[in-house]
Amino acid sequence: MIEVHELAKEYRTGGRAVRAVDGVSFAVGDGEMVGLLGGNGAGKTTTMRILATLLRPTSGTARVAGRDVRDDPIGVRRHLGYVSTTTGVPDRLTPREVLDSFARLHGLDRSAIAARIGGLAESLDLGAFLDRPCGRLSSGQRQRVSLGRALVHDPPVLVLDEPTSALDVLGSRDLFGLLAGLQADGRTILVSTHRLHEIEHRCDRFLVIDAGRIVAEGSRETLVAGRPGGLEEAFFATIGRGDAP
Amino acid sequence: MIPSAPTGGWPARLAIARRDLVEFVRDRRALFITLVMPMAMYPLLALSSTLGIRTAILELDRRQEAEQLVLAFSGEDAEAFGIRIGSLASRSAGRPADWPDTIAMRIFDADEALAIIDEGVADAWIAIPRGSIARLDGEGTLPLEVRLSTVRPPDRRVKEHVLTVLRGVADEVRLARLQRAGLPASLIEPLRIDFTGDRPAASGSAVREILPTAIAAVLVLLALLTATGAFYPAIDAIAGEKERGTIETLLIAPCSAFDIVAGKFLAVFAVTLATLVANAVSIALTTTVLGRFLPAGMVGGLPLGDALACAAVTLVAYVGLAAVAAALCLTVTAASKSAKEAQNTLTPVVMLIAALAGSALLPGSEGHRWLPAVPFAGQVAVARSMLSTLHERADAPSKAAADALPTPVGLGAGLAISVASSAAFTWLLLLVTASLVSNEEILFRGPDTAIRGFRRPPPRSRPTPGQGLAVVLMGFAALWYAQGLAPEEFVPALLIQQAVAVLLPLLAIAWWQRVDARDAFALRRPADSPLGTTAACAGGVLVGVGIFFAGAAAALAFWQDEISPEARRFAGQIVELVCGGPAWRAVLILAVMPAVCEELLFRGWVLSAFTGDHPSRRRAVIAVVAQAAAFAAFHLLPERMPQTFLMGLALGGMTLATRSILPAIVAHAAHNATPVLLVARSAAADLEAADGMGAAGLPPWAVMAAIGCLIAGGGLLAASRRGSPEKASWT
Numbered sequence: 001m002i003e004v005h006e007l008a009k010e011y012r013t014g015g016r017a018v019r020a021v022d023g024v025s026f027a028v029g030d031g032e033m034v035g036l037l038g039g040n041g042a043g044k045t046t047t048m049r050i051l052a053t054l055l056r057p058t059s060g061t062a063r064v065a066g067r068d069v070r071d072d073p074i075g076v077r078r079h080l081g082y083v084s085t086t087t088g089v090p091d092r093l094t095p096r097e098v099l100d101s102f103a104r105l106h107g108l109d110r111s112a113i114a115a116r117i118g119g120l121a122e123s124l125d126l127g128a129f130l131d132r133p134c135g136r137l138s139s140g141q142r143q144r145v146s147l148g149r150a151l152v153h154d155p156p157v158l159v160l161d162e163p164t165s166a167l168d169v170l171g172s173r174d175l176f177g178l179l180a181g182l183q184a185d186g187r188t189i190l191v192s193t194h195r196l197h198e199i200e201h202r203c204d205r206f207l208v209i210d211a212g213r214i215v216a217e218g219s220r221e222t223l224v225a226g227r228p229g230g231l232e233e234a235f236f237a238t239i240g241r242g243d244a245p
Numbered sequence: 246m247i248p249s250a251p252t253g254g255w256p257a258r259l260a261i262a263r264r265d266l267v268e269f270v271r272d273r274r275a276l277f278i279t280l281v282m283p284m285a286m287y288p289l290l291a292l293s294s295t296l297g298i299r300t301a302i303l304e305l306d307r308r309q310e311a312e313q314l315v316l317a318f319s320g321e322d323a324e325a326f327g328i329r330i331g332s333l334a335s336r337s338a339g340r341p342a343d344w345p346d347t348i349a350m351r352i353f354d355a356d357e358a359l360a361i362i363d364e365g366v367a368d369a370w371i372a373i374p375r376g377s378i379a380r381l382d383g384e385g386t387l388p389l390e391v392r393l394s395t396v397r398p399p400d401r402r403v404k405e406h407v408l409t410v411l412r413g414v415a416d417e418v419r420l421a422r423l424q425r426a427g428l429p430a431s432l433i434e435p436l437r438i439d440f441t442g443d444r445p446a447a448s449g450s451a452v453r454e455i456l457p458t459a460i461a462a463v464l465v466l467l468a469l470l471t472a473t474g475a476f477y478p479a480i481d482a483i484a485g486e487k488e489r490g491t492i493e494t495l496l497i498a499p500c501s502a503f504d505i506v507a508g509k510f511l512a513v514f515a516v517t518l519a520t521l522v523a524n525a526v527s528i529a530l531t532t533t534v535l536g537r538f539l540p541a542g543m544v545g546g547l548p549l550g551d552a553l554a555c556a557a558v559t560l561v562a563y564v565g566l567a568a569v570a571a572a573l574c575l576t577v578t579a580a581s582k583s584a585k586e587a588q589n590t591l592t593p594v595v596m597l598i599a600a601l602a603g604s605a606l607l608p609g610s611e612g613h614r615w616l617p618a619v620p621f622a623g624q625v626a627v628a629r630s631m632l633s634t635l636h637e638r639a640d641a642p643s644k645a646a647a648d649a650l651p652t653p654v655g656l657g658a659g660l661a662i663s664v665a666s667s668a669a670f671t672w673l674l675l676l677v678t679a680s681l682v683s684n685e686e687i688l689f690r691g692p693d694t695a696i697r698g699f700r701r702p703p704p705r706s707r708p709t710p711g712q713g714l715a716v717v718l719m720g721f722a723a724l725w726y727a728q729g730l731a732p733e734e735f736v737p738a739l740l741i742q743q744a745v746a747v748l749l750p751l752l753a754i755a756w757w758q759r760v761d762a763r764d765a766f767a768l769r770r771p772a773d774s775p776l777g778t779t780a781a782c783a784g785g786v787l788v789g790v791g792i793f794f795a796g797a798a799a800a801l802a803f804w805q806d807e808i809s810p811e812a813r814r815f816a817g818q819i820v821e822l823v824c825g826g827p828a829w830r831a832v833l834i835l836a837v838m839p840a841v842c843e844e845l846l847f848r849g850w851v852l853s854a855f856t857g858d859h860p861s862r863r864r865a866v867i868a869v870v871a872q873a874a875a876f877a878a879f880h881l882l883p884e885r886m887p888q889t890f891l892m893g894l895a896l897g898g899m900t901l902a903t904r905s906i907l908p909a910i911v912a913h914a915a916h917n918a919t920p921v922l923l924v925a926r927s928a929a930a931d932l933e934a935a936d937g938m939g940a941a942g943l944p945p946w947a948v949m950a951a952i953g954c955l956i957a958g959g960g961l962l963a964a965s966r967r968g969s970p971e972k973a974s975w976t
Contacts, residue, residue, distance in 0.1 A: 106499060
């Protein structure tokens with residue numbers, strides 16, 4: 001599971017300190033899929049990068065599968081699958097090579113690697129392009145490879161930062177279908193997106209972040225609370241832009 | 246299914262290296278430029294230069310071997326004059342030394358002779374008018390005008406040969422006149438000199454003159470091209486990953502940043518090694534082909550065993566060079582956001598590598614004990630030394646002469662120093678790269694800084710590592726120009742060097758980057774209370790004095806009398822300055838001014854650049870070592886580098902511990918002022934006595950006092966921080 005308590009991250013830009021994340025606390029339980037919603041610069045990516053151990057928190061704590069991101073970053077990485085805003089797939093390698101190299105980095109032995117790649121090719125439907133250079137794949141195919149790379153060590157926790165930003169509607173639907181399957185396997189999933197409509201009926205709960213703070217938290221029903229505009233209207237109301245067109 | 250096997254270490258490094266190598270091999274353009282280009286370049290270079298080399302060698306050999314003098318005569322007594330020269334030439338003894346091997350003589354009328362000379366058919370034309378022979382046989386002086394050909398290639402030996410021939414004729418006439426006067430020939434020959442043991446000039450001896458230069462040029466070229474082999478893979482390995490957005494996924498692999506950097510280093514190193522091998526193979530093949538076009542002896546002058554030994558030593562030394570080049574290129578690209586930015590930053594680095602490699606050819610550098618430790622220069626020096634020695638051994642006239650040359654064991658020490666130095670530099674650079682690659686600011690900062698154009702950036706707390714190094718590089722360039730432009734007098738030159746090489750670049754870049762001077766230069770009091778500040782300054786004084794005596798003792802013990810002429814000249818200038826004016830003036834110029842300027846640069850700017858906004862213990866160590874290395878290199882003289890490096894470490898640690906530059910400035914000033922005050926207090930006789938002390942070293946009490954100063958100084962510095970709420974803390 002993911003546990004975040006009073007997490008803060010401060011950057012220095014232009015000679016002044018900017019708190020990108022300012023006292024965020026939340027938890028995502030085992031087998032739960034939670035959506036992290038927020039506009040540009042709200043603090044979503046910074047929070048996820050802290051969880052992925054790419055950034056060090058200025059204060060507060062964050063734990064992934066019981067490991068603290070500050071004290072045991074290697075332990076966190078072994079239990080976490082992370083998909084960044086960019087697909088993070090090298091153009092000149094094939095999906096098989098991408099999965100193979102990350103499996104090696106996670107300490108899998110040769111027979112386990114072959115079995116794991118076979119399993120991921122089947123579950124993520126990579127078989128048709130497993131040996132084609134990633135540079136020649138479509139955005140949807142690349143995103144599948146990226147997800148495969150995040151899953152290669154079979155982590156219990158997945159953090160996905162705007163995984164649908166480069167996908168069309170079909171690709172987005174397919175991806176959330178895959179995530180639903182992973183959630184059904186008992187994985188903890190934290191996913192962020194701008195496109196509220198595509199996540200509205202997929203997540204168990206939502207966290208709304210604005211100016212580095214969690215401003216609302218709860219299930220779709222709790223947040224929408226009868227608003228006809230659904231989650232989108234609830235989101236704008238929560239961040240104080242309810243009158244926006 | 247999380248694997249229980251430990252992650253990281255060599256399996257992770259090899260996995261990353263394999264991944265990067267596969268990526269690089271699939272980039273056909275980079276592969277072509279890195280590996281195939283050198284194979285094509287050497288033949289092209291050889292083809293374009295072969296004709297010139299061949300002509301130069303043949304011309305040199307022609308001059309050193311058989312020489313023919315072509316003389317044109319005109320005038321009515323020309324034939325008789327020619328007969329006299331011919332008679333002289335036909336004798337085997339009694340001829341002047343340096344007589345030309347053959348003399349061709351032709352007789353023309355004046356107009357024809359002029360035409361012949363203008364066409365370059367003859368070397369010289371001499372008019373011998375009627376009555377010339379009668380004047381020679383009498384007692385008069387015959388005036389002769391010799392017109393040299395302006396068309397033939399300029400050769401000063403033609404003039405010497407004409408003079409030799411005419412002097413021979415004059416000697417004959419002189420002897421005849423003495424005989425007629427009844428005087429002995431010895432009257433005009435008080436000395437007779439015969440040279441013996443002079444080896445005859447062998448065919449191909451010009452090769453011996455050209456060969457060392459040609460070998461040195463090829464070694465520098467090999468160093469440069471080997472280093473450029475790291476250029477593209479290094480850009481692709483880190484800056485390219487950032488540009489493609491793949492670095493984040495790599496950084497969340499369960500291994501340390503050092504493992505990632507080490508894996509990438511292995512890939513870049515492998516490509517650089519492949520470039521080295523491609524270059525070496527191309528050189529070997531080109532040399533073989535050249536052997537067919539160049540005169541005998543130019544190629545293949547060494548026995549096979551020696552040639553193989555040379556190749557082995559060169560390759561081992563250059564493997565170290567390849568490692569340093571790969572690590573250096575990675576370090577530079579790790580600080581870049583995009584491939585283009587990395588390319589721009591690497592270009593001056595390649596120039597720096599070329600300059601370092603070329604510096605191994607500077608006059609006087611050959612044979613310097615510690616030159617092999619200098620990256621890029623050392624490897625060239627080792628290979629050059631090995632080749633030169635084996636060539637000299639092969640050319641030695643006797644076994645005794647060959648045995649007097651440096652032995653392979655002696656050369657092996659240079660190779661060992663070079664390899665050890667390469668390993669140390671590589672390791673250090675990889676540590677810096679690991680620190681940079683996971684640096685949040687570099688990893689996630691905004692777009693490529695190049696797109697900002699010439700607008701000043703927004704204000705910031707501290708400089709970046711790149712900006713830290715940029716000032717040092719600008720300082721080196723300024724130091725170079727200042728040496729040429731500054732006046733010869735010591736004091737103005739010193740003032741200009743400090744101003745141009747240290748202060749100006751520092752102030753310019755600090756102003757441009759809008760850094761917070763308090764953070765960037767550690768402009769704080771070392772302690773909250775006046776007593777604490779006084780204790781810190783007193784500690785600085787003791788540490789400075791202690792470092793001076795400890796460093797002097799170590800330097801005297803280590804270098805003994807092997808002080809370079811530059812170091813002796815520098816010491817002499819200091820003594821002259823101290824003895825030539827009031828002591829306060831010398832202290833101001835030699836102690837206070839350098840202490841302020843250099844501390845602001847190294848313990849201020851460079852140290853804060855490497856520690857960054859979020860210092861960790863590891864970054865602090867890297868920062869202290871990096872600024873100490875830059876500080877040592879800045880002092881140029883190899884004898885001073887170990888001492889200045891250790892001093893840099895001590896002052897860097899002191900600045901980080903006290904969070905203030907003040908104790909370091911005080912310590913530096915005390916360090917420099919100590920010898921000034923010692924010299925000022927000594928009479929000339931004492932100085933001579935002190936000079937004699939060099940070989941024996943400092944007395945034991947001085948060494949003990951130095952250690953005492955260091956301990957007491959450290960204690961005072963620690964005490965000054967006691968109770969201070971703003972203590973340095975590293976995670």
